[in-house]
Amino acid sequence: MKPTIAFLILSIAPVVARADITFQQKIDSDAIKGTMTLKMKGDKMRVDMPAGPMGSVSMIMDTRTGEAIALVAEQKMAIKMSAEQTKAMGEMVSKQMANEMPKTKPKDTGKSEKVGAYDTEIYTWSGAEGTSQTFWVAKDFPGYREIKAQFDKLTNSPLAAMTKDVWSSMNDLPGMVVKSDGTMAGQKIVTELISAKETPVDASDFEAPKDYQVATQPAVTPEAQESEEKANKIQASLVEGAAFPAFDEKDASGNPLSLAAFGGKTVLVDFWATWCGPCRGEVPNVVATYKKYHSKGFEIVGVSLDQDKQKMLDYTSQQGMVWRQFFDGQGWKNKLAVQYGVQSIPATFLLDGKGKIIGKDLRGEALTAAVGKAVEGN
Numbered sequence: 083m084k085p086t087i088a089f090l091i092l093s094i095a096p097v098v099a100r101a102d103i104t105f106q107q108k109i110d111s112d113a114i115k116g117t118m119t120l121k122m123k124g125d126k127m128r129v130d131m132p133a134g135p136m137g138s139v140s141m142i143m144d145t146r147t148g149e150a151i152a153l154v155a156e157q158k159m160a161i162k163m164s165a166e167q168t169k170a171m172g173e174m175v176s177k178q179m180a181n182e183m184p185k186t187k188p189k190d191t192g193k194s195e196k197v198g199a200y201d202t203e204i205y206t207w208s209g210a211e212g213t214s215q216t217f218w219v220a221k222d223f224p225g226y227r228e229i230k231a232q233f234d235k236l237t238n239s240p241l242a243a244m245t246k247d248v249w250s251s252m253n254d255l256p257g258m259v260v261k262s263d264g265t266m267a268g269q270k271i272v273t274e275l276i277s278a279k280e281t282p283v284d285a286s287d288f289e290a291p292k293d294y295q296v297a298t299q300p301a302v303t304p305e306a307q308e309s310e311e312k313a314n315k316i317q318a319s320l321v322e323g324a325a326f327p328a329f330d331e332k333d334a335s336g337n338p339l340s341l342a343a344f345g346g347k348t349v350l351v352d353f354w355a356t357w358c359g360p361c362r363g364e365v366p367n368v369v370a371t372y373k374k375y376h377s378k379g380f381e382i383v384g385v386s387l388d389q390d391k392q393k394m395l396d397y398t399s400q401q402g403m404v405w406r407q408f409f410d411g412q413g414w415k416n417k418l419a420v421q422y423g424v425q426s427i428p429a430t431f432l433l434d435g436k437g438k439i440i441g442k443d444l445r446g447e448a449l450t451a452a453v454g455k456a457v458e459g460n
Contacts (some may be wrong), residue, residue, distance in 0.1 A: 102283045106276035126288040142288050151290055156359035160290035162298050187254045197261050204256060214265030223258035315424030322440060328434050329418060334409040346435045347379045349455040353419055355387040355430040356397045361428045364445050369402050371450045378457040385418045
C-alpha cells in the first residue's frame with residue numbers, strides 16, 4: 083500500500099467506527115482522482131479507491147481480527163491476508179510514513195471558511211522535505227464526539243500499526259476534516275467530504291465477488307522483508323540527478339542490449355507488462371512520444387515483467403512498440419526489476435545523454451514535455 087493511499091484512508095478513519103455507515107470523499111491527487119467510498123458494518127470495513135496506478139483497488143478488513151482481502155479489479159483477483167500479514171503491512175506503512183508525516187501539531191490559523199454546509203476553522207501542518215497540509219475542520223460535525231469515542235476503541239486493534247506515530251497529531255484536530263489540501267511524498271493531494279451518513283450496508287459488500295480468483299498473500303518471511311528493504315534502498319538511490327546504473331544484457335531477440343549503446347541520447351527505461359492495466363493505458367502516449375522525438379535522439383528500452391514471451395511480442399507488434407525489450411519470463415523476479423528495486427509498475431526512468439536520471443514515473447503530457455525538453459538539450 084502506498085503511503086499516500088494509506089494517509090487518505092487514515093484521514094477519514096474517525097468516521098468508520100460507527101456501525102452501518104457509508105462515507106464518500108472526493109480525491110484529487112497526482113496518483114488518483116475520483117471518489118473514495120468507505121463502508122462500515124460492525125467490525126467489517128471496506129474501502130473502494132478510485133482508479134490509480136494499480137487500477138481499481140478495494141480493501142476489506144476485519145478491524146477486530148486484522149484479517150483482510152485486497153480486491154484488484156483489473157485482474158479480478160482477491161488476495162487474502164492474515165492478521166499477521168496485515169500487521170506487518172501496517173508497520174511497513176507506518177515506517178514509510180514516519181519520514182513524510184509532520185512531527186508537529188497542527189496550528190490554528192485563526193481563519194474560518196464555509197465549506198459546503200459546514201462552518202470550518204482552518205489549520206495548517208508542516209513537516210520535513212516540503213510535506214504540508216491545510217485542513218478545514220468542522221467542529222459542529224453531526225455526532226463527531228460519538229464518532230471519535232468509537233474510533234478510540236480501534237487503537238488496540240491489529241490496524242493500530244498503521245496509525246502509530248501518525249494519528250496522535252491528527253487527533254489534535256478539534257473536529258471533522260471536511261477538506262484538505264497539501265503535498266505528501268512529492269504528490270499534491272486535495273480531499274473534500276461528499277457525505278457521511280448512517281445507512282444499511284449489505285453484508286455481501288464484505289465478501290470477494292464470486293467471479294474473482296482467490297489467492298493467498300505469501301507469508302512475510304525474514305528473507306522477503308530483507309528483499310523489500312533492499313529494493314527500497316535501491317529505489318531511494320535512484321533520484322533525479324543520479325547516474326542510472328548500467329546493465330549489459332540481451333534483448334528479447336537475443337541481441338546485446340546495454341545503455342552504453344545509447345550514449346548521447348535521451349532514453350526512457352520502461353518497466354511494464356501486458357497484464358498491467360495502467361501500463362496498457364499509457365502505451366498510446368508512449369508510442370506517440372516515441373514517434374515525435376525518435377528522430378531527434380529519443381530511445382526507449384522496455385523491461386517486460388511478462389511470463390509469456392509470445393503474448394508480449396504479439397502485443398508490442400499490435401501496438402507499434404517498435405523499441406527493444408528485455409524479457410526473461412520471471413515476472414516480478416525479472417532480473418532488471420530486482421536490480422533496480424522495482425516493486426510496482428508502470429515504473430519509468432528518463433535518462434539524459436549522460437545517463438543521469440532527469441525524470442521518474444512520468445506519464446501523459448508530463449512525459450512528452452520532459453522528453454521534448456531533454457532532446458533539445460542534448
